[in-house]
Amino acid sequence: xxKLKVGLALCAxxxxxxxxxxxxxxxxxxxxxxxxxxxxxxxxxxSLGHRSTCADAIWxxxxxxxxxxxxxxxxxxxxxxTVFDTITRLEPTFSNVYSxxxxxxxxxxxxxxxxxxxLKKGVAANPNDVKLQIELAxxxxxxxxxxxxxxxxxxxVVKHPKCDAITMGFYDSLLVDExxxxxxxxxxxxxxxxxxxxxxxxxxxxxxxxxKRIAFRAWNEFKDTRxxxxxxxxxxxxxxxxxxxxxxxxxxxxEIDGDKLRFPRLEELERKRALRVATSWARQYRIEHxxxxxxxxxxxxxxxxxxxxxxxxxxxxxxxDAGVRLEND
Amino acid sequence: xxxxxxxxARATFLEAxxxxxxxVVLLFAxxxxxxxxVLGWLSIDDELKMVEDFSLSGMSILGLLLAMLVxxxxxxxxxxxxxxxxxxxxxxxxxxxxxxxxxxxxxxxWAALFAAAxxxxxxxxxxxxxxxxSYVAAVAGLLCESLLVTAVALFLGALAAPPIAAVGTCxxxxxxxxTEALRELTSNGKSPNFAAVWRVLYHFIPNLEDVxxxxxxxxxxxxxxxxxxxxxxxxxxxxAVFVGGAVLLFRxxxx
Numbered sequence: 001x002x003k004l005k006v007g008l009a010l011c012a013x014x015x016x017x018x019x020x021x022x023x024x025x026x027x028x029x030x031x032x033x034x035x036x037x038x039x040x041x042x043x044x045x046x047s048l049g050h051r052s053t054c055a056d057a058i059w060x061x062x063x064x065x066x067x068x069x070x071x072x073x074x075x076x077x078x079x080x081x082t083v084f085d086t087i088t089r090l091e092p093t094f095s096n097v098y099s100x101x102x103x104x105x106x107x108x109x110x111x112x113x114x115x116x117x118x119l120k121k122g123v124a125a126n127p128n129d130v131k132l133q134i135e136l137a138x139x140x141x142x143x144x145x146x147x148x149x150x151x152x153x154x155x156x157v158v159k160h161p162k163c164d165a166i167t168m169g170f171y172d173s174l175l176v177d178e179x180x181x182x183x184x185x186x187x188x189x190x191x192x193x194x195x196x197x198x199x200x201x202x203x204x205x206x207x208x209x210x211x212k213r214i215a216f217r218a219w220n221e222f223k224d225t226r227x228x229x230x231x232x233x234x235x236x237x238x239x240x241x242x243x244x245x246x247x248x249x250x251x252x253x254x255e256i257d258g259d260k261l262r263f264p265r266l267e268e269l270e271r272k273r274a275l276r277v278a279t280s281w282a283r284q285y286r287i288e289h290x291x292x293x294x295x296x297x298x299x300x301x302x303x304x305x306x307x308x309x310x311x312x313x314x315x316x317x318x319x320x321d322a323g324v325r326l327e328n329d
Numbered sequence: 330x331x332x333x334x335x336x337x338a339r340a341t342f343l344e345a346x347x348x349x350x351x352x353v354v355l356l357f358a359x360x361x362x363x364x365x366x367v368l369g370w371l372s373i374d375d376e377l378k379m380v381e382d383f384s385l386s387g388m389s390i391l392g393l394l395l396a397m398l399v400x401x402x403x404x405x406x407x408x409x410x411x412x413x414x415x416x417x418x419x420x421x422x423x424x425x426x427x428x429x430x431x432x433x434x435x436x437x438x439w440a441a442l443f444a445a446a447x448x449x450x451x452x453x454x455x456x457x458x459x460x461x462x463s464y465v466a467a468v469a470g471l472l473c474e475s476l477l478v479t480a481v482a483l484f485l486g487a488l489a490a491p492p493i494a495a496v497g498t499c500x501x502x503x504x505x506x507x508t509e510a511l512r513e514l515t516s517n518g519k520s521p522n523f524a525a526v527w528r529v530l531y532h533f534i535p536n537l538e539d540v541x542x543x544x545x546x547x548x549x550x551x552x553x554x555x556x557x558x559x560x561x562x563x564x565x566x567x568x569a570v571f572v573g574g575a576v577l578l579f580r581x582x583x584x
Contacts, residue, residue, distance in 0.1 A: 041514065044513065045510040045514060049506030049543075052386075053382045091544060
């Protein structure tokens, strides 16, 4: 009996001792990019009737890897295609996958065509899902600036009893002036009341960007019709150029500086956003590498999206646990 | 005859309810239901969908495990314990015994599935969910599935040794859930010969997907009750075939 007990204790001790080396061996398997997915054509067969549950399991696994750096964009793209295709084959009514998938593809992966394709697939599979239709309309509007396609989708949506007031307002505003400018302003307005400071600032940024677009349109149209630059904001208030409800909200956002337009608030918001994105990227970097990046590494990576983000004169970037910020030299 | 079948069914039901296996398996299903909430927390936006999907799948596995561990062993147990001899020495036909066993097992399994369904409904309600008609359809589908799987387990139990019957029941469930997917897979024109064979075979293999409504709980698709009704009728007919087969096999069996 004692021998058996000793034997059992030894076995347990040996098994516990193996945990360390096995943990290290498993760490090798966890290298970025080693994400395996079954062939989507066989997914239904493998699910053995539990399609919905398998779709859930794949989605839960995918959520954690969406923001992961695979080291190779082509590989990640292929993985994403397989994930979305497999889940939507298994459960075509899983509307959040279309929704989150399109958001990821459009905003983070910058693959707007595939985002729209995914939403189109979702709308085709879920004709009663108003939320997906609204998202498709907004994708047409934001990614393609396609007013006609946006209107075509929204025409059906606004007749649906579940359509919300914001979408109805957005649809109405798209019809003003036969342009999309006013709609873009109306779209962001509700977000300015968000209790989330980041969401609020992001909404304000988009609003200011839209105002810039409208201001430039007014400026250029004035120049085309009068043959000279406008000298004051009052000159731009010409009703024959632009509807007052479109132009009036824009007036406070810019200054006329000789023959140029300046947008001080927009510039400030763009700077803040760049720091927010950099902070988020630096945090992700720390999770994956175990330490914060240095400034050189920060400027070399995809968060910059090819933009010139050199710090303003007399300032430099500081990276620490609080995030990325600018400090005076 | 009806009275004798009823007596056997009641005795089988009570025996199954007293069996620890049923409680262990039921406990497993309830554990899956409660644990599924954790998976819901890992998700974005679809918390209750995850709970519902994983729990209903757990309940489907509950039905399969009960058929494998209780149904497939039911006839052999009676022979092994020699209780069958005392029953058959009286005015009881073998067919009545098998049919009574079947109804008793189905009643016990339905009770277990119903208990798990009530726990899940309460669990969903606790987290703010409202089990609707799609939930009712999914549970009804599971009950119909249990009807056929129990019949198959009993049939295989009459045909072979209980462990083989249990494994066979599991294989049957896997195959019967895959018929639809195989049909879709072979319809791409890549292997026309296999597709032709499968098109014929498809009609002769029971299709458990006919009553599988677990996959429609998450979406906004309305429940097709006529589809469920036809599926239930198909399950009842297939069950009659398998129970009839079990009766034939059990009549020939030397005990």
